[in-house]
Amino acid sequence: MAVVTTSQVAAQTKRRRHLDWILLGSTAALAAFGVLMVHSATATRLANAGADPYSYLKRQLVWLVLGAIAMAFTVVVDYHRFQSWAPALYIGAVVLLVLVLTPLGSEINGAKGWFGFGAFAVQPAELLKPVMVVVLATVASNGRGPFDLKRLVRMLGLVAVPLGLLALQPDLGSVMIFCFATFAMLVVAGAKARHLVIVGLIGVIGVVGALQLGVVKDYQRARLTSFLDPQSNERASYNLRQSLTAIGNGGVTGRGLFEGSQTNLSYVPEQQNDFIFTAIGEQLGLIGALSVIIVYGLVLWRGVRTAMLSRDFFGTILAAGATAMIGFQAFLNMGVTVAVMPVTGVTLPLVSSGGSSILATAILLGMIVNVHLRRFARTPLSPSLSTGT
C-alpha cells in the first residue's frame, strides 16, 4: 500500500473536516491548562519541601500522552463496535472493582479504590466510567419498539452492581456521578416521566436509607454534611474553610501563577488533585475560574450537539452519557471547593493530576468525537471497512 489513491486522500480530508475541532480545541485547552495549574499549584510547595518542583508536571505530561493515545484509539474505531465489546468490558470492570476491595487494592484517603503500580496508581472506578456509558447506551438502544420498562430495569440492574461495589470502597463521589449519568441517559433514551420519577424516588430513599442504616460511616456523613456548616469543628470543615478562604483570597484577578499563600503553604489539601479548582481560584481569581467553567460549557455544548446530530440512537445515548458524565463530574468537583456540594473526592476532568481520571475522560471525549465524526456515514468508516471494499 505504498501508493495513496485520490479517493483515500479525499476520505482523509473529509474525515478531518468531520472532526469536532471546537471540542478537540476545548479538550486541548483543558489539558494544557491542567498541566499549567498542576505545576503552578505544586511547584512552590515542592521547592519549599526540597523536592523536585517539576515532579507533578512531568507525571501529568506522561498521563496526557497516554490519554491522547487512548483518545485517538477511541476515535479511530467505529463506535458501533463498542456495542459488541460491551459485555466483556462490563465483566472486566466489575472484576477489577471486586479485586480492588481485596488486599490487592490499596487505600488512599480512607477509600480502597486504587491499584498501585510503582509511582502510578490506577483507579478502576475511573475506567468504569466509559465502560458504563457504552454498556448503558448499548442496552438502551438494543431492542425493538420505543424505550420500555424492560430496558430501563435492565439498565438499572447493570449499574447497580458496580455502584454497590463503589459504595463499599467507599467512593461516594463516583457513585453520585454514575447516578447522575445513568439518570441522564434514561432521560435521553426516552424513559417515561413517571418511571423517571419512580427511579428518582428510589434514589432518594436509597440515600436516606444509607444514612439511616449506618451503611455510610459517621466520618463520611460528617464529611458529606460539612459543606452545610463550614464553621464546624471537623477536619473536613477545616479543609473546606481553607478552600473557601483560598478561593475568596483570589479575588477577581487572582494572586498570580505560583502565588497565593493558601496554596503554597498547603492550607488546602490535594491542591493538585481534588482541590485544584481551589488553586485556580486563588491564583487566577474569578477570571481564571470562570474561564474553566466556560470551557466545560463548550464541552457540554459540543457533547449535546453531537448527541443531537448522531446518525443513530446508540450514538445519541453514547454521546449524551459521556457528556453527562464529564459535565456532572466537573460540576461536582468545583461545587465541593466552593461548598455547594458535599465533600467527595472526585477529580476535575482533564485538569486534575491523576492518571486514571485523565484516561477515562480522554476516552469519554473520544466517544463524543467518534459519534460526531461518523454522524453522516450510512456505513461505518473504520479501516476494516476500507479493506472490505
Added chain:
Amino acid sequence: MSPPWARRAAKARESARKLEENPAGDTRMRLTIIAVVIGALLLTLGVRLWYLQVLDHEDFSARASDNQVRLIRSEAPRGRILDHNGNVLVDNRVSFSIGVEKAQIKSSDDMDRIVSRLSILLNQSEDEIRTKLEKPKGSPVDAIPVADDVSKQLLLYIEEHQDEFPGVVAVTRPVRVLTQLTGCTDEQKKKTLAEQTDLSANRDDIRKDPCRSIAPHVLGYVGETTADDLDAHSEYRIGDSIGRGGVEASYESSLRGSPGLKKIEVNSQGKQVSVLGEEPPQQGKDVVLTLDPDVQTIAEDALREGILRARNTYDGEKGHPTPAPGGAVVVLDTHTGGVVAMASYPSFNPQDFIGGIPQATWESLNDPANQYPLNNRAIQGQYPAASTFKVVTAISALQNGFVTPETTINAGAYYTAGREGRRFYDWNKTGHGRTDLAKSLVESVDVYYYTIGDQMYQRRGEGGDYLQNTARQLGFGDKTGIDIANEKGGQVPDENWLRRMNNANPAAFPRNSWNPGDNINLSIGQGDLLVTPLQVANVYAAIANGGPAYKPHIAQQIQAVDGSIDRQFPPEPIIQLPIPPEQIQVIQAGLAGVTRDGTAKRAFAGFPFDQVPVSGKTGTAQNGSTKTDTSWFASYGGPNNEYTVVAVVEEGGAGNVTAAPIVRRIYEGIFGLTPGNIQEGDRTD
C-alpha cells in the same frame, strides 16, 4: 451466517429505524433538558464564585493572611530584686512550658488525641488538661500553658514528634531563682541554689529542700495570669507571669519588662517558613530594696523562736496553753522609713509557687486551720494596739492641753467613770500612786489614761474626738502607703463608726451612741481600735526621730539591668508629732524607762543599754474572756535610734513575756550581742 459487513449494515439500519421510532424532536428536547440542567449547575458555580471572590474577597484575604502569619510572643525575663547592698535576692532563669495553640488544632478528634497524648506525657488527667484549655479567654492563637517548667527531655520529645502533637508548642519563659536562703546548712544552700538553675532538676525535690528563701512575704511570688487579670490588664496574655503579693506585685510594672514579638510565616502544619519581623524581649527593671538580709534572717528566727517559746507556756489566766498561732515583726530604718526587715509567721515556701503551685499545696496554704501563712501580718494583721497606743493618748492629751508632762494623777487600782460609777481596773491590782507622764509609760499606768480618756469624752463638745483625731493624724485608720501589696488600714472607732456598725449589724453592735467607756477603752488601745504592726512602728519611729516619721517603704531604687538608675525613693515625711520637742523628750524618757525599770525590765534584764540603748513599750491586748491576750512590744533602739522594731504575737500572752523578748533578740542579733537570759517574770501590761 451473513458476512460481518452485512450484519453491521443491518444493525445500522436497525439503529436508524429506532431513531425514527423515537421521534427526533422528543430526543432533542430531552437532550436540551440535560444540557440545561448541567448548564444551570455550572451557572450556580459562577454565582457562587462571584460571592466568594468579589463580595467576600476582603474578608477571605484577611483570613488568608491570618492563616499564614503568626505572632510568637516570648515573655521578657523579670527584673531582679536586690537587697540594700545590691546583692541579688531574686533572680531568673529560663524555663520551658508546654502550651497548646487551639487555633492550630483542626478538629475535635485531633484535640481528643492531643489531650490523651499530653495526659500520658505530662502525667496529668485528661480532665485537668481540658479544664486548662477551656478556661482562658484571650486570643485562640496564643499558646495556653498546660505544664510549666518541664524538663528538656520532654520538650525534645514533643519537638521530635510534632506530627503527633500539632498545635502543641514549647514556650520559653523565665522562672524565679531565690538566692537568699535560710533554715539550712551552707552545704544545703549550695545544693538548693544549684538545683534551682538546673533545667533537669525536679521541682518537687527543690520544694522538699530544707532551705527556704528569706522574706517570702516581702518578696511575694509570681503566678500565671487568670481571666480576671486579663480583664484588668489588656497588655497581658493568658499564662503570662504576674506578681502576686509583696514586691513582685507592687512593682509588677517595673519588674515585668516587655515581651518579645516574632512575626513568622507558617505553613498549614504550623511550621515556620520565614521570619517576617522580630522584636526582642526587654528585661524588666531591677528593684533594689531597703531590706537587709541579715537582719531579716535575725527577725524571722527571733519571731519563730519567740512564738515556739510562747507555745510552751501555760496561760494561767485563761486556763489553757498559750496558742500563739501567728505573729509579725517590723524593723524600720528610723531615719528613712525604709523596711530593714519584715517577718510574718507562719510563713510559706516561695518555691511552691515556681513552675505552678500544686493544688494540694495551694489548698493547704488557704486552709484556716493553717492560720493563713500567705498573709503578711506585719501589714495585713489588724489588732487592738493595747498599751503601745498609750503614747498616742499621751500625745493627744499634751497636744490638747489635758495634761502637761508634769501633771500627776493619783492612780489607784481602778477608775470610776460616769454617774453609774462603772469601774475600770488597772492591770496592777495595787495601783501606782501619783503618776506623771513618764511614769505612766514606764509602768503602763491604765488609770492615768482612763482619766484622760474620760476627760476627753467630757470635753468632746469643745474639740470633737480628741483622741481619734490624733490617732488619725498619726496614721491610724489608714494605710501607710507602703510599697508592699495588700496593706490593711486598721480602724479608729468613733461615734459615726459605731452608728454605721449598729445600722449594719444591730446584733453585734447594740449601741449607737459613743459612751465614756468607749473613750476610756480607746485610751489604752482597747475596744474596737485595730492597728497594724507597721502603723505602730511608724509612730514609734516618729517618737525616736523627735517628731517626723518617714513613709515606710521597701524599695530604695529602681534601676535598669545595666545599673542605671530609673527611680529613687528618698525619705518622705508622712507624719509629724503635734507636740513640741521637749514634750517628746518626756515621752522618750518614759519609753527608755520601760526597758530599764518598767514593764519590760525582766525581758531586757542584763541588756547592755550603754552600748545599745533601747526604748519601748509593752502592750497586752485583751482578747475576750477565753482567748489569750495579744502580745505587743514596740521599740526603737541603737546608738542613734536607727532601728524601730515592733513585734506582735497573736494570742501570745503579755507583751513583756512574749513580744519583748523577741524584740530583744533582734537587737542582740543586729548589734552582735551575746543573747542574754530572759528572766521569767510576772505578766505586766
